[in-house]
Each structure stands twice: as structure tokens, then as C-alpha cells.
Amino acid sequence: MYKLLIVDDEQMIVDWLCRLFGGLTQLELDIYKAYTGEQALSWLNRTKIDIVLTDIHMPEMNGIQLLDHIKIRWPGCKVIFLTGYDQFDYVYAAIKHDGVSYLLKTEDDSEIIKTVEKAIGEIENSYRNTELISRARQQVSKAMPLLQKEYLTTLLRGEKSVLPVTQQQLDEMEISLNADLPVIMLLGTMDNLSKKLALAEKNRLIYTAKNIVEAYLSENIRSSYIFYEESYSVWLIQSADPRITWERTSLFIKETLETAQKACMESLQVSMSFALAKDLSSWDTVSERYYGLRQLLNYRIGSKSGIILRENEPVTVVQDQSQGTNRYEGKIYAYLNKISKLESCLERGQKRDFFDIYSEIGEFLSKIHSMHDIPALEIYFSLSLKLLSYINRRGLVAEQVFHSSLSKLTRIDEFDCWTDAVDYLHLIAKDIFKLQERDQEKREEDIIMLVQQYIFEHLSEDISLVKLGELTYFNPSYLSRLFKQITGTNISDHIQLARINKAKELLGGTGMKIHEVSLAIGFDSPAYFAKFFKKSTGMTPQEYRDSTIMK
Template sequence: MYRLLIVDDEAIITDGLYEVFQNLTYLDLDVYKAYSGKEALDILNRTRIDIVLSDICMPEMDGLQLLKEIDGRWPECRVIFLSGHTEFEYVYNAIQYDKVNYLLKTEGYNKVIAAVENAAEDIEKSLKWEALIKKAEDQIGTTQELLKDDFLKNILKGRYFPQEINQQQFDELGLQLDSNHSVIMLIGRIDNLPKGLPYSIKSRRIYTVRLIAEQFFSLHMQFEHFIDENFNLIWFIQPAKDRKEDIKSLWNECLVFIRGNTELIQKGCMESIEASVSFALDDSPAKWSELPNRYATLKMVLNYRFGHDSGMLLTDRRVMEKELKKIQVQSSEKLSINRMQYELLAETLEYGKKDDFFEYFEELTENLKKVRSLHNLVALEQYHSIALIFLSYINRWNLIEQVAFKTGIYKLMKVDEHETWQDAVDYLQLVGTILFDIQDLDQQKRTQDVIGVIQKHINDRIHLQDEVTLVYLADLVHLNPSYLSRLFKQVVGMNLSEYISEVRIKKAKQFLENPDIKINVVAENLGYEIPTNFTRFFRKAMNMTPQEYRDFILGNRS
């Protein structure tokens, strides 16, 4: 789904084009409108826009001034200028920029639609990644890259004193960051890496994701990237060094830019290597010493799932901080010498991979069930290693009461409460099943809560068109727009745009059944500034005009 912004100081043109493109469902556009260059700039500051359809001659900020702002914020945005005159100077200046087209308003809707279609096709072509895939295969790792990765990983683990994180160290390692400034952290995860995939193939996919991200981030920011032990992709990001604006504005612009481009990265990864990538983005810059705690929270944010889909973008660390405000996050426990198996078990529990979890669980406990003595030290270690995974998870997510309601949690750390090792393993399996059941219920509740918030907002604010756009609604629940769109359809059974239209029709009928409310007021109450646009919308849905519907209802009453 691409985002189209229509800009014109003549409301009748803006509203007319807005309605035309809203009804072109085959283009799959999220459409916005602005009645001035400054109003358009406010929208561009809040979200990524892919195509701008703008009048070139406007008061205060004309189209060319707006074009410069667009080029500075969203360099990949396509711009189509509309004008009532063949203004040579404007045309000449406009065509100096890449990705700019020019049309006369007299050419009609069909030409304008074709221009937007061409712009969308041009964006699609630019998202072909064959060259980047080849580059990924040719450029995996150097010695300096390994040193960089090791240094950055240790920063996340909190292994350095503050004085050890300095610019000299950064320069020696070739890090393109400033140690004296804060940093924004972004975590990504490939959701659909097949189990048992060879390391070389997995590495190529991860490096392809990295290069696709670089394609977008390098236009506007400085950053470093590395991969943690669980194959999560980590970016440390700062505004470009040559930017001189107010620091707060720079960070806000940086966050908006990252949010906007992560969706394009997700799209590129899916189209090029069929990789579904989820992201968790920190909501504010952090000092280097704060990164270990931020990292722990963002990893939990990444696993804070909604529905059964993948490819998420979660953008608010406070989502987790609210959930965890009464919880003491515990450090990982030291496990047995077979640590990787237990780490995999913990990881599959954390990520909600139920089938994989019980497969690993069966491998770990197959021999444990056969041990005769409850005092066997190796058996005790294996049992407590699994029990500690459960205990850590229960404490971090504050699930003690929920688990205790279903089974005796006091048995978890007391092997002597079990008659045999078979009983002990059966108990652990029961606890694991309970935890996954809780996950499913919580996930369903979170999903219903999100959809409930969206539906209530639409019903309450249907009269404000700017507040029922996909981007606005996604920001409301801290999800990326494309994921919210899929989730809404998955739960409700219809597209978000269809639901909004359904709410408008329902409320329109209610208003029209009251003869004291004028039809132009009904239009205003539903967010239509021009009554004829409301009439067109209502006729298309009901096969009659608002007035005909009112006459029909009132006639039946009498």
C-alpha cells in the first residue's frame, strides 16, 4: 500500500481528487489531502509519503518550495505537479529534480490517474533487489567488521565502563557514529527463517536485509549494524553529522524517517528473498550506557505479538514498560553444559513457537524420564535448567497467579514433590502447556483490545477525515500501517476502508431518518466538506441519493 498526498489551495479540486483516488481500490492507496503547502508539510513531518500530487502555484509555500522539503525528507517520493497554465519557469525548475512529473489540470482525471499509476509502477521497479542480493553474496564480513560487531555486542551486554566508549575507539574500528551523542536503536528479526537452514544461506539472507536497509537509511542518517546471538538485526542510528538543525527536531525527524522506511525495507525483503521481517524501534534516543536496558526491553517489544501474522513494526517501548512496571526483570540463569539446547528452548517459549518448543523439550527430557534415582545430579541439573526457564518467563511476564490457578507452582523448584522423573517431566510439560495457553489468550485479548480501540475511534471520530486514515490509526495503537491493515481484516473480516464506509453509511442513515437535520449538515457530520461528495458516496452505496432515502423512510412512516 502506497501513500498519496493531494495538495491544492482550491478545496473543490483537492476534495474531488481525494474522492476519485479513494474509490480506486485497485491502486491500493492510502490517500491524504492538504489545502496548502504548509499543511502538506505537517503531514510529511508525521509520516512517509510515496506520491505527492500537488498544485504548483500556491500562496505562502508554492509547489517548488514544497518539492525541496519533500526531497529533503523523503527522497524516494514521486511528485506530480498540476497547473492551470503552461508556466515555463515552473516547469523548467521542476524537471531539474528526479522523480518529478508535470500535468495540466485541463488534461482531465484520466491523465492524472494514469500519472499516479505510472508513479506507483516506478516505485515498484525501484524495489527490485537482484543487484543487492548479489552484493550480499560478495561482501559477507571482514576482520574489521568482526571487531566492530564484537565491540557493539559487548556494549549491549554492558561490558564496558562509560570511559571505554569513546571516539578514539570508534575511529579505530571505523564506526560511523559519534560517541558523544545519543543513539536510536532499531531491532529487526526475520520471522520465516526455516528451521535447519544452513548457516551460509541464513547469513546471505540476513546480509541482504542489511543491504536493503542501507539503501534507505544511508540517504538521511549515519548508522552501524550488527547481528546478535539470536540472529536479530540491530541498528544504532544517529542523524547525519552535517545537519545543523535543533537537536530535538533532528531526532524527531530521524524517528519519522526510520518508521517510514522500515515498511519499504519489509516490502523489499519480501519481494527479493521472500523474507518477512519484523521491527521494534525505540521511541527516543538513548545514552550509550542506557543501551543494555533498552535492548532488553526492545527484545520483549519484538515478541509482543498481535494476531497470527508477521512483518510487524512496533514503535513504542512504553507499551512494554506499562506492562512491566511492577515486574523485576531478571538476568538469564546459568544453565547446563548443553547450554545451546536450553537457550533454544527458552527462545521458542519467548517467541511463542509452540511446536518447536515441545520438540526441543522432548529431546531434552527423553532420557530424563528413564532415570531411576531422584538424587541423580545430572538429572537434577537438567530438571532445574528447564524449571528456571519457566520461572524466569513467569516472573518477567508476571504470570504467577495465572499459572498457580491451573497447577501447583510450588512444585516447580522442588523435585522431591514428584514421585518419579516421569512425573517430574509430565509436570514440566503441563507448565509449558499452561504458558502457551496463557500466551494464546493474552494474544487474543491484545488483538481484540487493539481492534476495539480502532473501531471505537472510527465511530467517535468519523467526522474528522484526517483521524481515520490508516497511518493515524496505526500510530494510535503503535503498529505499522500495513500490519494493522492485515490484522484488522483477519479479525473483522473486512478491509479497514470497507469498515469506515460501513460506519459512514450506518451513521448517515441515522441522521437522514431525522427530518430536522439538513443533508449538508449530515455531510459535515460524516467528514464531507462538500455535500455533493457525500451524495455521490451515498448513491454508490445505496443506489439512491440521501434525499431519496429520506423520502423513502419518512414515506413508510406515514
């Protein structure tokens, strides 16, 4: 839908043009009118106008002055001057601007319509503007490091949206790795980095250290880097030479890291520690490997800084003897991380995404036999507390939609097995989404009722989509789509039908004169009202009144 603003100090001209374009439903125009330049500015200050059809010679503010205001507020707006003036200075002042055309009022209706259709075509073509697309692609290229970070972050979180990893994905992200080959993961962190450092200085140190490490490794490997979760530098690595085995590549990395450590200390006075994966990781397991390596860096022996760890080497098999507990597997951390994603899905009402992720977690829990398994308990209570928190914050405790007692959210002893616990949480989540859908439908119904009530009470006024948008605090174009989606009818059609029904009521049930009925339903011109009424009912207003009297 395009917004057309018609401006002329002659009311008859404005009303004629409104009727002309109001009958062209195929153009999908939302029409606004103004009788002065100041009234036009009021519309321009309230909403984006796509096309302005205006006179040039008007009192107080002429069309050329109005044009300057239009281009300041809405540079992409198309302006059509429809005027009786054909002097060169007026024409020149009008057409020297881009997106401006000029017509005389003596032109046929068809020529005026063609000019507006041409303006609509230019707007639609601008959406396919190759120069604009080229500039956008250049901006994307500048933003590629951020896009790479977003992609790799999603991968480290184990989200299905990027799995399976394809070569096309990597090429689009300009990541110089092979999607058909596994990777070696390297994790690094700066030891005891001062919390007093300014953010800019901290970032400078991190990326300088990253460049130092890559400078020493670059001869024999290809890698992709991400700084993740404020503390960890992550490299995904493949050999640059396919003839070199991953064992030799891994050995090269480990031995070279010590040199990189010394360089960071000498040049930056920064100590770095690293954890290197024991073997290759497929792309769909990098999330699990990441959490395993991260945990490994937190279990250190001897010096707390400048250490290089490798999975499963004797020095890295760390156990807290006082607690008698083993460190968690990376897979557990991956699932716990997914729970944060579940919270986001719940808040946004993303039902499908929620249950896709939940099914992964549920499948894992269902395979565990002991109800006393510590990692499983942590996952369960992390899930249940997310649901309980949402229920409390939204005040849903008293709702009569939950099929099971909410007390089980904190009572694992209520379940005989993990499958029962998984099914219970699934049922609670399902009930929450039902509540969301019910509330959304209620809100939408309330909005539609508000719009319909306003239309019914203001039929004598000029009802604009902008005014309805202001009433509901919705973007006018969104409100138009929502109204059509809920009612199956366009807002403009609904307004016309409401006016016809009101006109019938007044013609058949009151003694109001036809011109008074015309004004009562928003028509300044009785002649246009009669034409509109006959087009809708097949009868003139007088014929309709006579038919009701005969009954």
C-alpha cells in the same frame, strides 16, 4: 498500501482528486490532503509519503519549494506536478529531479490516474532493483565473517535450525569444509589474559594468535574458526589431502601446536592452552564435543598455562577426589545451553520452537532411571526455574489456568520417574503459552475496539491511517493488516460503512438537512455525499429519507 498526498491551495481541486482516487480501490491508496505547503509538511513530518500530487503555483510555499522538503525527508517519494502552468521554467525546475513527473490540469482523469499508476509501478520496480540487490550482496560479502560466526555459533549451540549441515550451507557461508566428512575439533584459550586490557587490544591479541596458529597448521589442513563465549577459540578441522588419515592429521595438529604456542609467547607474550578431540565428530555432535573439550580445559594438572590436552590421554582423566564426582559429559552441557534458548522462546512467544527444543531435552531426561542423577537434577531445576521466573515476573501465580500445582516446580520428590517430571513441565509450559495467546487476543481486541470507537466518534473529521497509527502507537501499515486480520474488513471499508450507517441514522431519525448530514459524516461536498450514498445503498439520501417516512 501506498500513501498519496494531494496538495493544492484550491479546495475544490483537492476534494475532486480525493474523490477520484478514493473510488479506485484496486490501487490500495491511503489518501491524505493538504491545502497549503505548510499542511503538506505537517504530513511529511508525521509519516512516510509514497506519492505526492501537488500544484506548483501556491502562496507562501510553492510546489518547487515543497519538492526540496520532500526530497530531504523522503528521497524515494514520487512527485507528480498537476498545474495550469506550462511555462518552460516551471517545467524545467520540476523535471530536473529524479522521480518527478508533470501534468497539466487540463488532462483527462484517465491520464492523471495513469500517471499515479506509473508512479506505483516505479515504486514496486524499485523493490526489485538489481543495482540495489548487487550493492546489498557486496555488503553481505563484507559482513561474511560476522555471518560465519553466527552460523558456527548456532552449530555449537546444537540448534536444529542448521542441522543437518549441507554443502550448500557451507558454500553460502564461504566455509571451506566438506559437509560429507566429519571434523576434528580444537579448542584454544589464552591463559591469564589481563582483565584490564582494552577491548580493542584484547581482540587484537586473540586474532593475531589465531592467525599464528593457522599459519603453522595451514599446510596440511582446512579449518573454520570462531571465537566463542568470550574465552574460547574453536577450530573445526579437516585434512586438506583426502589420502591422509584423521589419525595422522590429529598427530600433526598436536605436534604443531607446541610450535604455535612458542610463537605466541615470543611475539605476543601470551600463553595459550589447547584441548584436542580424541577422534572425529559428525556435524550433529560438534555441540556435545565442544562442551566436553571446554570442560577438559578447566581440569588441568601441574602448570596452569601453556598446556596441550587431548581427550582420554592419561594426563587428562581428571577426577575431583574430594568430591568424588566426575566431570560432566559434553552432552549435559549442550542440553543446559539449550535451556537458555528455551527462555528466549518463552519470552518471544515462540511456541513451536520452544516445544521442539523441549522435546529433545525431555527425551534425554526420560531415559534416565535414577531420580538422584545429578546431571538430570541440574537440567530439571534449570528448566523449572526458567518457568518459575517467567511466571513470577509476569504475575501469573494467581491465574486460574494452570492444571497442576506450581509447587512441584521445586519438588522433584513429587515424581516417581523422570517421564512424569518431563510431562509436568510440558503441561506448565503449555499453560503459559495459552495465557500468552489469551493475553495477545485481549490486547488485539482492545486495539480494534479503540480504533472503532475513535472512528465512530470522529466521523465528521478526516480520519487518516496515520492518525489511527498515532492513536495506537502502531505502524500504520501494520495496524491496517491487523485490523483486516481481526475483523475481516479493511479500515477504509469500515470507515465508509460507519459513515453510511450514521447517515442512515441521521436521515431517518432527525430533521437535519442533507448538506448538514453530509458534513456530520465527513463530506464537504453534498454532491459527492449523494453519489457515495447512492453507490452504497442504491438510493439517494432523499430517497432513503422518504422511504423511512413511508414506513
